[in-house]
Amino acid sequence: MELDASNRTTAKLAALKRYFEDAPPADASWALYFLTGHRLKRVVKTGDLREWAADACGFPLWMVEECYNHVGDLAETLALLMNHTEASDRPDADLPLHQILELKILPLRGLPFPEQRQRMVQTWSSLNGDACFVFNKLITGGFRVGVSKALVNRALAELAGVEPAIMAHRLMGQWQPMAKNYHALFSEAQSGDDPARPFPFCLAYPLDEKPVESLGAVDLWQVEWKWDGIRAQLIKRGGKVLLWSRGEELVGDQFPEVVEAARDWPDEVVLDGELLAWAGDAPAPFAELQRRLGRKTIGPKLRREVPVVFMAYDLLERNRKDFRKASTCVRRAALEHYLVECGTSALRLSPLVTGCSWAEIAGARENARERRVEGLMLKKKDATYAAGRKKGEWWKWKVDPYTADAVLVYAQQGHGRRAGLYTDYTFSIWREGELVPFAKAYSGLSDKEIREVDRWIRQHTLESHGPVRIVQPELVFEIAFEGISRSKRHKSGIAVRFPRIHRWRRDKPVGQADRLETVLTLL
Amino acid sequence: MIPVEDRSTSSPLIRPTPNGLFCELGGFYIDPWRKVDRALVTHGHSDHARYGMGAYLTAAAGVGVVRERVGLEASIEGLAFGERRRIGGVTVSFHPAGHLLGSAQIRIESRSEVWVVTGDYKTAPDRSCEAFEPVRCDTLITESTFGLPIYKWPPPEVVFRQINQWWQDNRTEGRTSILFAYALGKAQRVLCGLDASIGPIGVHGAVEKLNPHYRAAGRPLPVTLPAKAENRDVLRGKGIIIAPGSAQNTPWIRRFTPYSLGFASGWMAVRGKRRRRALDRGFVLSDHVDWSGIIETIRASGAQRVGVTHGYAQPLIRWLKEEQGIEAWEMPTRFTGDANDPGGEDNDPK
Numbered sequence: 001m002e003l004d005a006s007n008r009t010t011a012k013l014a015a016l017k018r019y020f021e022d023a024p025p026a027d028a029s030w031a032l033y034f035l036t037g038h039r040l041k042r043v044v045k046t047g048d049l050r051e052w053a054a055d056a057c058g059f060p061l062w063m064v065e066e067c068y069n070h071v072g073d074l075a076e077t078l079a080l081l082m083n084h085t086e087a088s089d090r091p092d093a094d095l096p097l098h099q100i101l102e103l104k105i106l107p108l109r110g111l112p113f114p115e116q117r118q119r120m121v122q123t124w125s126s127l128n129g130d131a132c133f134v135f136n137k138l139i140t141g142g143f144r145v146g147v148s149k150a151l152v153n154r155a156l157a158e159l160a161g162v163e164p165a166i167m168a169h170r171l172m173g174q175w176q177p178m179a180k181n182y183h184a185l186f187s188e189a190q191s192g193d194d195p196a197r198p199f200p201f202c203l204a205y206p207l208d209e210k211p212v213e214s215l216g217a218v219d220l221w222q223v224e225w226k227w228d229g230i231r232a233q234l235i236k237r238g239g240k241v242l243l244w245s246r247g248e249e250l251v252g253d254q255f256p257e258v259v260e261a262a263r264d265w266p267d268e269v270v271l272d273g274e275l276l277a278w279a280g281d282a283p284a285p286f287a288e289l290q291r292r293l294g295r296k297t298i299g300p301k302l303r304r305e306v307p308v309v310f311m312a313y314d315l316l317e318r319n320r321k322d323f324r325k326a327s328t329c330v331r332r333a334a335l336e337h338y339l340v341e342c343g344t345s346a347l348r349l350s351p352l353v354t355g356c357s358w359a360e361i362a363g364a365r366e367n368a369r370e371r372r373v374e375g376l377m378l379k380k381k382d383a384t385y386a387a388g389r390k391k392g393e394w395w396k397w398k399v400d401p402y403t404a405d406a407v408l409v410y411a412q413q414g415h416g417r418r419a420g421l422y423t424d425y426t427f428s429i430w431r432e433g434e435l436v437p438f439a440k441a442y443s444g445l446s447d448k449e450i451r452e453v454d455r456w457i458r459q460h461t462l463e464s465h466g467p468v469r470i471v472q473p474e475l476v477f478e479i480a481f482e483g484i485s486r487s488k489r490h491k492s493g494i495a496v497r498f499p500r501i502h503r504w505r506r507d508k509p510v511g512q513a514d515r516l517e518t519v520l521t522l523l
Numbered sequence: 524m525i526p527v528e529d530r531s532t533s534s535p536l537i538r539p540t541p542n543g544l545f546c547e548l549g550g551f552y553i554d555p556w557r558k559v560d561r562a563l564v565t566h567g568h569s570d571h572a573r574y575g576m577g578a579y580l581t582a583a584a585g586v587g588v589v590r591e592r593v594g595l596e597a598s599i600e601g602l603a604f605g606e607r608r609r610i611g612g613v614t615v616s617f618h619p620a621g622h623l624l625g626s627a628q629i630r631i632e633s634r635s636e637v638w639v640v641t642g643d644y645k646t647a648p649d650r651s652c653e654a655f656e657p658v659r660c661d662t663l664i665t666e667s668t669f670g671l672p673i674y675k676w677p678p679p680e681v682v683f684r685q686i687n688q689w690w691q692d693n694r695t696e697g698r699t700s701i702l703f704a705y706a707l708g709k710a711q712r713v714l715c716g717l718d719a720s721i722g723p724i725g726v727h728g729a730v731e732k733l734n735p736h737y738r739a740a741g742r743p744l745p746v747t748l749p750a751k752a753e754n755r756d757v758l759r760g761k762g763i764i765i766a767p768g769s770a771q772n773t774p775w776i777r778r779f780t781p782y783s784l785g786f787a788s789g790w791m792a793v794r795g796k797r798r799r800r801a802l803d804r805g806f807v808l809s810d811h812v813d814w815s816g817i818i819e820t821i822r823a824s825g826a827q828r829v830g831v832t833h834g835y836a837q838p839l840i841r842w843l844k845e846e847q848g849i850e851a852w853e854m855p856t857r858f859t860g861d862a863n864d865p866g867g868e869d870n871d872p873k
């Protein structure tokens with residue numbers, strides 16, 4: 001909880017280091033597991049939790065819901081309510097983290113309902129406020145405090161006395177929270193050579209408003225298409241092929257064609273690229289790719305209907321020779337060289353986009369939508385393959401989004417940092433003189449604008465339905481989105497991808513918001 | 524002539540109007556927000572004591588701070604706690620509300636019934652003001668700023684220990700402790716809880732202005748320094764400074780770098796609200812009553828009818844009706860909906 005007590009990065013880093021240095025490895029390994037964004041698979045349903053909690057603290061369920069709407073975090077709501085029940089002796093007030101998990105949470109899995117319930121109520125009454133909050137957080141899924149994965153990584157790297165990139169690598173893959181794995185992070189011998197472990201991905205910064213000419217001469221840059229698929233690292237080592245997503249999930253089962261094809265490729269190799277659904281000679285829409293995600297196995301029907309490819313754009317290792325310190329040019333040559341030897345349809349080389357000037361490159365970017373790509377990637381020719389984001393080496397230059405002016409119609413309070421503020425909005429556009437909901441957006445306004453809109457919403461509510469407020473249709477916002485497709489599930493008949501607020505159009509009256517017909521022309 | 528009993532059922536003793544709560548029998552308003560001839564004022568916060576009324580009546584102990592808000596030329600009369608005063612067809616008296624110095628609940632008695640308007644109040648101990656006194660009545664108009672059961676205040680001595688420890692730790696690390704607290708009431712309450720042996724205590728001008736009223740009333744405020752440029756070297760790195768929240772993003776604060784920022788407010792009980800303000804520490808210290816305090820106050824009053832104003836009215840009303848069998852309704856305030864939910868930062872949480 002010390003992390004919560006400061007808002008400064010240096011203080012957080014110091015707190016993390018102190019924690020990892022002092023905490024028993026059994027606790028530290030679990031803390032690390034959650035701090036790096038892992039979560040437990042659901043042990044109990046949150047709906048059940050609310051009912052049991054209501055009972056345990058003596059309030060009707062509706063009151064628990066009211067409180068939850070106000071707090072914006074179920075775990076915290078329940079902890080605050082539980083503290084209400086005046087349990088005089090709290091025997092487990094200082095239960096260490098690994099015991100909370102191993103004694104209180106994991107054993108619940110698979111128990112019959114009444115027993116789960118009884119154990120939960122018992123645990124709630126035995127923990128004090130902070131421990132109860134942590135317990136609820138863990139049981140409802142993730143546990144994020146205000147620290148980034150990068151900061152955790154830095155703290156561990158400094159403790160171990162290694163480069164952050166090396167620590168990041170040690171933490172990659174499906175790291176399991178056990179004391180021995182925690183020890184291994186600090187010892188060179190045990191940690192270096194797990195063949196299944198992926199390298200940290202090199203990430204790009206968005207170019208945004210920065211003029212592309214400011215990057216210097218065009219021939220200092222390698223330009224590629226920015227694919228709209230799933231970033232993945234393909235590892236072929238020791239006769240095994242693994243596909244890791246950027247979220248460090250193994251996704252080989254969803255893309256069996258790629259794994260099968262890779263078995264026949266020569267040598268051991270690690271490639272960086274994009275998994276794409278493919279149709280003819282261009283990517284299929286992302287919605288096609290989505291049909292494969294979240295499935296345990298891919299049947300013959302889906303294989304036929306949604307063919308996939310691995311679009312390779314980087315080579316990180318070949319026959320255990322690490323290429324990451326080599327320049328973009330050298331790695332590109334090595335990649336092209338390797339791909340010549342493979343030549344299967346499931347593996348493609350991401351082509352270079354060439355041009356003698358930035359103007360020509362910008363011209364190519366204009367065609368991005370027709371090619372079903374998101375824009376361009378700019379990679380500095382003399383850059384190494386960095387772990388994570390490194391300013392000035394990789395840029396993503398996305399095509400400008402679609403936009404539409406829409407009217408704020410519904411609002412709901414946000415969660416976490418935005419709890420208690422109306423930050424989740426639904427926007428409508430005109431169809432035959434009526435406003436129909438067309439997109440939901442949660443981001444894009446500044447903190448100051450959020451507060452202003454929040455206040456406006458409270459003063460212009462027409463009706464409340466539970467947590468949702470219907471507001472006077474008055475405010476117009478420009479909504480940006482990446483893609484648009486027809487949808488039977490949406491009232492407007494269309495679904496948009498990644499909608500977000502571009503800006504507040506204070507100058508526009510409601511009548512001038514866009515009409516559905518206009519938006520449909522984008523299809 | 525209409526019998527008194529009938530009149531009281533056909534028209535409530537106190538009713539909401541566009542000007543504020545109105546007592547027709549007495550011909551006065553309580554904490555009105557528009558200009559009226561005669562205002563009874565519960566306490567000196569600006570959303571209760573507003574400028575421009577013809578005449579003010581408030582608790583004698585609160586005249587000083589109310590004057591601070593409504594101006595030197597205003598006509599303000601003070602009534603001692605418990606003293607009864609006949610106004611029109613009713614008798615009124617003021618009773619300590621425990622919210623801040625001189626804050627009062629207002630009791631109004633007609634020939635047939637007794638109403639009490641709590642104003643803002645708290646039941647927790649506070650050395651900077653008079654202790655809350657429960658008052659029996661038929662109808663209670665209660666505030667519900669924190670009217671949700673998630674709000675349960677820790678004992679103030681625990682919070683003061685945390686504040687002093689934070690100050691001590693900051694001093695050890697050479698940082699100024701800047702603690703935001705509402706300038707009237709909360710600031711003086713915090714001052715009374717500080718351990719002056721840790722280091723020098725500074726106060727922002729907005730707080731400074733109100734302290735003399737507290738000292739004159741014999742409240743145990745420690746010695747303080749104005750947090751101005753001339754005291755910079757004394758305070759920086761070792762002192763604690765009490766300032767209103769509005770000072771957070773001003774150049775004033777920079778002269779005390781390096782600093783740690785804390786905020787003392789009931790809203791700090793919720794993590795999201797704490798994090799949003801970019802603070803180092805939130806201390807759960809409120810000058811409003813918490814959930815169980817509201818329930819206990821209603822019980823102690825013996826009221827069978829409860830009007831709810833300010834804050835989370837609906838959950839409290841539903842709870843009273845469904846779980847306690849008490850007649851309850853919302854007394855509208857000037858704000859529509861819950862626009863005064865201090866989730867927005869313009870409403871400096873008290």
